[in-house]
Amino acid sequence: MDIQALILRLTAYLARNLWIAEVFIVVFLVLLANLVARRLLNRLYRKLQRTENPWDDALIDALRKPVALLIWITGITFAARIVGQETGAAIFEAIVPLRDLGVVVTMTWFLVRLVKRVETSIITHRQQLGKRVDRTAVEAVSKLARAAAIITGTLVALQTLGYSISGVLAFGGIGGVAIGFASKDLLANFFGGLILYLDRPFITGDWIRSPDRDIEGTVEHIGWRLTLIRTFDKRPLYVPNSTFANIAVENPSRMTHRRIYETVGIRYDDAGKIAAIVREVKEMLINHPAIDEAQTLMVNFTTFAPSSLDFFIYAFTHTTAWAEFHEIKQDVLLQINRIIADHGAEIAFPTSTLHVPEGVTLLGASTDDNARSVP
Numbered sequence: 431m432d433i434q435a436l437i438l439r440l441t442a443y444l445a446r447n448l449w450i451a452e453v454f455i456v457v458f459l460v461l462l463a464n465l466v467a468r469r470l471l472n473r474l475y476r477k478l479q480r481t482e483n484p485w486d487d488a489l490i491d492a493l494r495k496p497v498a499l500l501i502w503i504t505g506i507t508f509a510a511r512i513v514g515q516e517t518g519a520a521i522f523e524a525i526v527p528l529r530d531l532g533v534v535v536t537m538t539w540f541l542v543r544l545v546k547r548v549e550t551s552i553i554t555h556r557q558q559l560g561k562r563v564d565r566t567a568v569e570a571v572s573k574l575a576r577a578a579a580i581i582t583g584t585l586v587a588l589q590t591l592g593y594s595i596s597g598v599l600a601f602g603g604i605g606g607v608a609i610g611f612a613s614k615d616l617l618a619n620f621f622g623g624l625i626l627y628l629d630r631p632f633i634t635g636d637w638i639r640s641p642d643r644d645i646e647g648t649v650e651h652i653g654w655r656l657t658l659i660r661t662f663d664k665r666p667l668y669v670p671n672s673t674f675a676n677i678a679v680e681n682p683s684r685m686t687h688r689r690i691y692e693t694v695g696i697r698y699d700d701a702g703k704i705a706a707i708v709r710e711v712k713e714m715l716i717n718h719p720a721i722d723e724a725q726t727l728m729v730n731f732t733t734f735a736p737s738s739l740d741f742f743i744y745a746f747t748h749t750t751a752w753a754e755f756h757e758i759k760q761d762v763l764l765q766i767n768r769i770i771a772d773h774g775a776e777i778a779f780p781t782s783t784l785h786v787p788e789g790v791t792l793l794g795a796s797t798d799d800n801a802r803s804v805p
Contacts, residue, residue, distance in 0.1 A: 453509045460505030467497050484555045488547035496540040503532040530590045538583030545575045565634040566652055570627035573654070619655040622671030626652055631674070636683040643677055645669060687722055687746035688755040694766060695738025700775035704731055708741050710769050715745050718765075720758040722746050738778030 475490045507529035514525060549572035553565060632638045632649055638659070639646035647661040657674070659667040696704060712729035715721050725746035733740040743766070747758050770777060 452512050456505055456509040456512065460501060460509075463505070464498050464501050467501060468494070471497065484551035485548070488544065488551045492540055492543035492547045496536045496543065499539070500533065500536045503529060503536065507532075527591060531587055534583055534587045534590055538579055538587075541579040541583075542576050545572055545579065548572070566627065566630060567633070569634070569652070616655065618672040618675075619670045622673070622675050623652065623654045623657075626657070626671060626674060631679055632681050632683070636681055639680050639682065640677050641680065643673070645677075645679075683750075685750050687725060687748065688750055690721075690743060690745045690747065690759050690762060692763065693732075693740050693742045694770075695735055695740045695778040696770060696775050697778045698739060700773075701739055703773045703775045704739050704741065707770055707773050707775060710773075711741075711743065711766055714765055714769065715743065715762070718762065720747050720749065721762075722748050735778075737780045 471490060471494045475487065475494065478486045478490055481487075507525050510525045514521075514523070549568055552568055626632075634649050634652060636649050637647070638649060645659065645667065647659040647667060649657065650660050650666075651658040653671075655671060656668045657671055659669060661667050696707065708729050708731055712727070715727055715729065716723050721727070722745075726744060727746075728744040729741065731739065731741040743762070745762075747755055749755055749758065767777065
């Protein structure tokens with residue numbers, strides 16, 4: 431009888447506490463599922479990285495962490511329901527709404543990660559193919575897509591928690607007016623950034639400058655509020671986007687050619703040689719491989735300067751690269767100097783000629799008796 435009673439008590443105890451084993455099994459299965467999913471997705475991601483298609487890499491990479499979170503949300507809420515059914519605690523009544531909220535958050539997180547990975551894949555893939563990529567446009571579309579995913583996820587989450595979306599939108603419309611007045615500068619910068627993305631007067635990597643403001647440098651980042659410009663002395667310059675709506679912006683990065691515009695002067699003693707020098711300099715520019723003869727090309731004698739006879743050269747190079755342009759300009763100037771020297775002429779420098787009339791008498795500083803007459 432004692433053994434039978436012990437067995438009955440043990441059976442009753444196990445029956446009363448069977449939920450503990452169920453919770454343990456659920457947690458164990460969650461850990462196992464998480465481990466299997468992580469290894470499977472990591473192996474699949476490494477395999478897809480060896481393919482030429484960049485989109486599957488982005489999808490799997492964006493999926494890895496949200497899948498792990500979704501497994502944990504599902505397992506923990508299931509285990510919590512078991513505990514709630516056994517204990518009857520009121521706090522476990524919130525398990526189902528929290529689970530739904532967690533699913534919405536996970537899906538939103540996945541979409542945000544996917545958009546970001548697609549953005550990176552597009553830029554990297556086109557760079558690997560040697561194609562030009564408009565980073566500004568790609569980043570703009572990416573930011574809009576992520577903002578849309580977050581806003582949609584927030585509205586769905588509110589609806590999941592029992593809040594009326596129509597009421598939230600109505601409150602947002604009324605509050606938006608007050609917020610608009612309070613943050614007009616912030617909104618001006620936001621819409622200024624939107625205009626920059628749409629009109630694209632410059633993109634990331636462009637060299638820009640403004641004659642209206644002390645702004646010059648390379649665009650590093652275009653945000654929704656600020657644009658980061660790296661000046662040529664490597665200082666970061668943060669410009670509010672609304673500023674660009676009120677100033678003129680020059681974009682030298684989009685120039686088609688670079689201009690050589692120089693004036694050269696030779697001595698008045700070489701006046702008889704200037705026509706031949708001008709003619710030979712023009713022939714040199716026409717035949718120079720780095721000069722675009724299809725553009726305006728002029729070499730003309732222009733001025734009787736105080737100390738020189740001046741002619742100017744006006745030509746355009748094929749390249750727009752700053753360093754390469756200066757190498758070409760240096761070569762052109764050296765060849766002009768050689769042409770002038772070959773004609774026996776010299777480049778003029780500022781001089782003054784003093785004409786002394788005949789018969790001027792210079793008086794000595796010591797005595798008047800030592801005066802001398804200079805013819």
